[in-house]
Amino acid sequence: MKRNTYKSLPDNSGHFGKYGGRFVAETLVPLILEVEKAYKSFKKNKNFNKEFHNYLKNYVGRPSPLYLAENLTKKLNGPKIYFKRDELNHTGAHKINNTLGQILLAKNMGKKRIIAETGAGQHGVATATVCALFNLPCTIYMGEVDYQRQLPNVFRMKLLGAKIEKVKSGSKTLKDAMNEALRDWVTNVKNTFYIIGSVAGPHPYPEMVRDFQSVIGYEAKEQIKKAEGRLPDVLIACVGGGSNAMGLFYPFLNDKNVKMIGVEAAGEGLNKKHAASIAKGKLGVLHGSKTYILQNTDGQITEPHSISAGLDYPGIGPEHAWLKDNKRVEYVSVTDKEALEAFKYCTKIEGIIPALEPSHALAYLIKKARKMPKNKVVIMNMCGRGDKDIFTVAKKLKINI
Amino acid sequence: MHHQDLLNKKFEELKKAGKCGFISFITAGDPDFKTSYEILEKLPNSGVDIIELGMPFSDPMADGPVIQKANDRALKNKMNLKKTLDLVKKFRKKNKVTPLILMGYYNPIHMFGVKKFINQIKKIGVNGVIVVDLPPEEDNELCIPIINNKIHFIKLATPTTNKDRFKKIIKNSSGFIYYVSITGITGANYKSNTKLETEIKNLKKLTKLPIAVGFGIKSRKDVNKLSKNADAVVVGSSIIKRVEDAQKKKYNKRKLVNYVLSYIKNLSFSLK
Ligand SMILES: Cc1ncc(COP(=O)(O)O)c(C=O)c1O
Numbered sequence: 001m002k003r004n005t006y007k008s009l010p011d012n013s014g015h016f017g018k019y020g021g022r023f024v025a026e027t028l029v030p031l032i033l034e035v036e037k038a039y040k041s042f043k044k045n046k047n048f049n050k051e052f053h054n055y056l057k058n059y060v061g062r063p064s065p066l067y068l069a070e071n072l073t074k075k076l077n078g079p080k081i082y083f084k085r086d087e088l089n090h091t092g093a094h095k096i097n098n099t100l101g102q103i104l105l106a107k108n109m110g111k112k113r114i115i116a117e118t119g120a121g122q123h124g125v126a127t128a129t130v131c132a133l134f135n136l137p138c139t140i141y142m143g144e145v146d147y148q149r150q151l152p153n154v155f156r157m158k159l160l161g162a163k164i165e166k167v168k169s170g171s172k173t174l175k176d177a178m179n180e181a182l183r184d185w186v187t188n189v190k191n192t193f194y195i196i197g198s199v200a201g202p203h204p205y206p207e208m209v210r211d212f213q214s215v216i217g218y219e220a221k222e223q224i225k226k227a228e229g230r231l232p233d234v235l236i237a238c239v240g241g242g243s244n245a246m247g248l249f250y251p252f253l254n255d256k257n258v259k260m261i262g263v264e265a266a267g268e269g270l271n272k273k274h275a276a277s278i279a280k281g282k283l284g285v286l287h288g289s290k291t292y293i294l295q296n297t298d299g300q301i302t303e304p305h306s307i308s309a310g311l312d313y314p315g316i317g318p319e320h321a322w323l324k325d326n327k328r329v330e331y332v333s334v335t336d337k338e339a340l341e342a343f344k345y346c347t348k349i350e351g352i353i354p355a356l357e358p359s360h361a362l363a364y365l366i367k368k369a370r371k372m373p374k375n376k377v378v379i380m381n382m383c384g385r386g387d388k389d390i391f392t393v394a395k396k397l398k399i400n401i
Numbered sequence: 402m403h404h405q406d407l408l409n410k411k412f413e414e415l416k417k418a419g420k421c422g423f424i425s426f427i428t429a430g431d432p433d434f435k436t437s438y439e440i441l442e443k444l445p446n447s448g449v450d451i452i453e454l455g456m457p458f459s460d461p462m463a464d465g466p467v468i469q470k471a472n473d474r475a476l477k478n479k480m481n482l483k484k485t486l487d488l489v490k491k492f493r494k495k496n497k498v499t500p501l502i503l504m505g506y507y508n509p510i511h512m513f514g515v516k517k518f519i520n521q522i523k524k525i526g527v528n529g530v531i532v533v534d535l536p537p538e539e540d541n542e543l544c545i546p547i548i549n550n551k552i553h554f555i556k557l558a559t560p561t562t563n564k565d566r567f568k569k570i571i572k573n574s575s576g577f578i579y580y581v582s583i584t585g586i587t588g589a590n591y592k593s594n595t596k597l598e599t600e601i602k603n604l605k606k607l608t609k610l611p612i613a614v615g616f617g618i619k620s621r622k623d624v625n626k627l628s629k630n631a632d633a634v635v636v637g638s639s640i641i642k643r644v645e646d647a648q649k650k651k652y653n654k655r656k657l658v659n660y661v662l663s664y665i666k667n668l669s670f671s672l673k
Contacts, residue, residue, distance in 0.1 A: 021538070022538045022539065023507060024536065025533050025536075026562065027557075027581060029561075182463075183465070186463060186584065186586055187585040282512070285507045286460065297512070298481040298513075299508045299509035299510070299511060300458065300481075301459045301508070
């Protein structure tokens with residue numbers, strides 16, 4: 001079915017078609033309804049928007065540049081490749097766009113304490129950063145496995161004054177960190193605001209996080225019009241929970257000639273351990289929303305795997321599930337190995353060390369670009385820098401640093 | 402007789418006798434199918450009025466460490482929803498009078514298939530269902546189909562529930578209201594307080610449904626105190642903790658079962 005708009009969802013009950021919703025324990029419902037109400041009025045409030053954009057500009061350093069990756073373009077001999085450089089943001093990834101928005105909301109609601117989950121540690125760092133800025137105490141939940149592979153970010157969070165809770169249950173990664181954050185929230189429901197780091201969780205989070213991240217796409221649209229005098233042909237972004245991808249895609253959803261590609265983590269391969277929820281997941285309910293989830297035939301959540309901690313999640317934001325069904329966005333996947341190659345390649349020829357997450361998008365772009373005509377224009381979301389990943393990469397390459 | 406009637410009848414009996422009911426929660430398949438069947442089978446003789454049986458899930462978001470571990474033990478021993486229903490079937494062959502309620506999270510049911518789930522629980526005699534992550538906002542998923550099949554769908558109310566919210570909750574509720582005594586996860590520390598008593602009294606003004614109180618109840622003292630206002634008390638984590646402790650002490654199956662049941666009796670008989 002062709003639609004007039006892809007931008008009218010979620011509906012009032014927080015659904016994107018059959019996806020999304022509010023699948024949480026009763027204790028939390030009054031609170032998420034309160035968050036929803038506060039966000040609705042916040043969204044329309046001029047002062048809030050002014051404050052938000054002021055911080056984005058002067059604290060985060062937005063707008064992030066749209067950079068024509070000349071060397072890569074030449075080497076691949078295909079389309080013109082632009083990087084949307086959100087890796088240059090303060091704290092090194094797109095995550096801070098969202099944490100700034102949410103903490104302003106939390107402050108407005110009079111909340112006195114912040115909690116968050118983190119995988120790669122980028123969302124944890126971005127949360128700890130805004131908590132330092134606004135002087136609110138915060139507790140970050142992080143799986144023990146992620147803690148080990150993202151030590152630089154652990155240290156940064158500690159310096160920023162965050163309390164870090166190592167999560168030892170389940171697979172000890174992002175999903176378990178989210179379980180634990182939800183348990184904290186149920187317990188401290190009155191004074192605490194939960195800053196969710198992706199377009200996941202119960203309504204209104206998928207909508208709210210998308211809106212805060214949409215600054216990426218709105219900027220890119222202006223910038224590409226200036227640079228090329230037209231809209232791009234293709235947008236590419238990596239997909240963990242899906243926030244950087246939604247942020248880039250959303251403003252272009254109704255521009256029907258713009259093709260969009262979301263790149264999932266295929267880990268060791270789609271028939272082995274991976275984190276490709278759209279490719280291999282089944283419809284289910286986890287962490288407050290109905291979406292595609294990696295699970296076994298008994299409905300038990302299975303342990304995802306990706307070299308990139310930020311993509312190591314068994315679910316996918318509900319809006320992506322809907323965009324997939326409506327064929328508005330194409331979803332593909334890339335293995336650990338391919339991502340690692342792209343990581344090295346980009347570092348050498350562009351002088352940009354990408355995070356392992358966008359290295360997935362880059363790997364697919366490199367494959368695809370070779371088959372694309374030269375007159376096409378592609379924007380890839382360089383959503384994070386790779387400083388945090390150097391230890392993981394060194395280990396993988398068997399190098400001692 | 403409809404499946405709903407067994408539970409209704411139980412609450413009527415309790416009321417007539419002026420008693421507070423005792424509801425025990427155990428996880429199906431904890432630590433394994435056989436042992437949990439032996440515990441289950443003996444619950445009615447251990448002073449348990451209503452049985453809550455947990456359906457294991459890998460990611461029990463509203464549960465504390467004790468029940469998380471029970472889920473892990475069961476799943477490690479290959480427990481699943483089908484076997485949970487087998488467990489109930491086996492129990493119902495011998496016991497047709499004790500109300501039994503399944504409690505858990507939505508995803509395993511969704512995967513199993515809502516229709517198939519309802520058909521089967523109807524056939525084997527499950528009297529009610531509690532699903533932690535299905536608030537009234539998602540009634541269309543499972544609650545309404547279940548009620549249409551004359552099985553109870555029991556909802557939770559919590560200290561964060563105000564009057565308007567409670568009215569919304571009771572709209573598609575039946576059986577009883579499960580009042581969560583604390584804002585928190587299962588197994589957290591329950592503190593008896595007068596506020597809780599007032600809350601229960603206030604809820605009773607708004608509904609004729611019985612009110613069962615649970616979460617964090619651990620001692621005879623807790624149970625007795627609550628029995629003055631609640632129609633039933635629910636005890637879970639502290640029972641399941643006995644399974645964990647018995648395993649740590651390397652008890653054999655028979656000893657583990659007795660260890661768990663003697664604890665249940667100690668609590669339940671204080672209400673009789
Ligand atoms: C740099 C970077 N990119 C991507 C992700 C994945 O999240 P999302 O799909 O929500 O953008 C993360 C998550 O931690 C990240 O740090």
